Amino acid sequence: MSNDPKAPTALILGLTGAIGGAIATALTRRGFIIRTLTRRPPAGRPPFAFPVDWRDGDARDAASVLAAAEGASLIVHGVNPPGYARWREDALPMLANTIAAARAVGATIVFPGNVYVYSSASPSVVSETTPRQPTTRKGQVRLEMEEMLEQAAREHGVRVIAIRAGDFFGPGVGNSWFAQALAKGGRAAKSVQSLTRPGIGHAWAFVPDLAETFARLVDISADLPACTMLNFAGHYDATGHDMTDAVRRVMGRPDLPVKPFPWIILWLAAPFVGFMREAIEMRWLWKQSLALDKGRLVGLLGEEPHTPLEDAVRAALETAR
Numbered sequence: 001m002s003n004d005p006k007a008p009t010a011l012i013l014g015l016t017g018a019i020g021g022a023i024a025t026a027l028t029r030r031g032f033i034i035r036t037l038t039r040r041p042p043a044g045r046p047p048f049a050f051p052v053d054w055r056d057g058d059a060r061d062a063a064s065v066l067a068a069a070e071g072a073s074l075i076v077h078g079v080n081p082p083g084y085a086r087w088r089e090d091a092l093p094m095l096a097n098t099i100a101a102a103r104a105v106g107a108t109i110v111f112p113g114n115v116y117v118y119s120s121a122s123p124s125v126v127s128e129t130t131p132r133q134p135t136t137r138k139g140q141v142r143l144e145m146e147e148m149l150e151q152a153a154r155e156h157g158v159r160v161i162a163i164r165a166g167d168f169f170g171p172g173v174g175n176s177w178f179a180q181a182l183a184k185g186g187r188a189a190k191s192v193q194s195l196t197r198p199g200i201g202h203a204w205a206f207v208p209d210l211a212e213t214f215a216r217l218v219d220i221s222a223d224l225p226a227c228t229m230l231n232f233a234g235h236y237d238a239t240g241h242d243m244t245d246a247v248r249r250v251m252g253r254p255d256l257p258v259k260p261f262p263w264i265i266l267w268l269a270a271p272f273v274g275f276m277r278e279a280i281e282m283r284w285l286w287k288q289s290l291a292l293d294k295g296r297l298v299g300l301l302g303e304e305p306h307t308p309l310e311d312a313v314r315a316a317l318e319t320a321r
Contacts (some may be wrong), residue, residue: 008032010074010184011107013059013098018173019112022079022211025050027074030215033318037068044089060090061320064099069101074218076110082302084307085274087141099152102159108221110214111149113164113229115203115292120284127293136281145227153227161217161224164292165210165232165287167317171208175193179320181261183247184314186320191257194245196240201289205234206312212305213297220300234295235309247314 010027014020015036024034028050035053038045045054056063059079069075077098081090101107117132118141134140152158169178179186182193196202210232217224237243241258248256265285269276294304307315 007031009035009072010076011069011072012036012076012078014078017078017184018168018207020076021172022207023076023078023214026215032061035072036174037064061196066101066104069105069107072105072107074110075107076080078112087138091141091142093254095148099148099158102157106162111160111205113162114164115164115290117146119165119267120288124289125291127136128296145192150227160227161221163213163232164205165205166234168205168207170207170312171315171319173261175320182243183317183320186317187251191242191259193256193261194244195261198240199321200240201236201238201291202220203234203236203290203292205232205313206307209305209307214268230295231291231292231294232298233304236291246309250310250313250317264305
């Protein structure tokens, strides 16, 4: 851990998740001390390439979050209820705890968003001014979360940096559509699975690029509005087969079969498995094109951090099993 008394501290809620860990990595390159809140006993805490100040506690407990936030200049809210479950019951109170802590200690909130705030009625390209009109349960929760952040900035002066992005993929992102469906089996796969029909575009976010984007915004946070909500374009699969083609090229197996994802399995299991019901609710994102306009982000940073697709896929395949 840094001995520099002037080093800033970032409290990462969700450090062991893909985006929390990636943002922590990007922040350590900028001299931040990383602190986190965890329910895991010491023996169950994973190693990181940087020192971590582990604090015992739970993001659902307001007192734990407030105590962990003391002295932090950033709170990264990268924690979500697992398995698409208890979003309303847990996600909203956890964010309320983060907002209360940030308000108390004067920290900026860093918030990874997603495209759930849009819907099947949205245009094929969305910007920050596109109406947010979700038609799904999880989309409504995400909209309420964004509105909570906007209200905190407007009424209480809490500073917020939020970015909406497409489906995560990359190193350490094991619980993803890329790792668990499209490239299931990783380099040992006997086929890849297409989640969309040809011609249906889909937005993917390479997590290290998204994390670097957050860090660059933190670098210029003093010049940003109190509540900054941006869209991250990432890798847009415009044809519906750009990603599967890239996987086959990276694996050196251009003749690897491409099979349609068996959505019927989710439908059959939905009456019995809550996760399947929740996944089906979001299928609209695979049935129509949705791209994110990065114009406002580029206007602030000059560019969007962007790893070439094949390099990103190569890193992501190491996680797919």
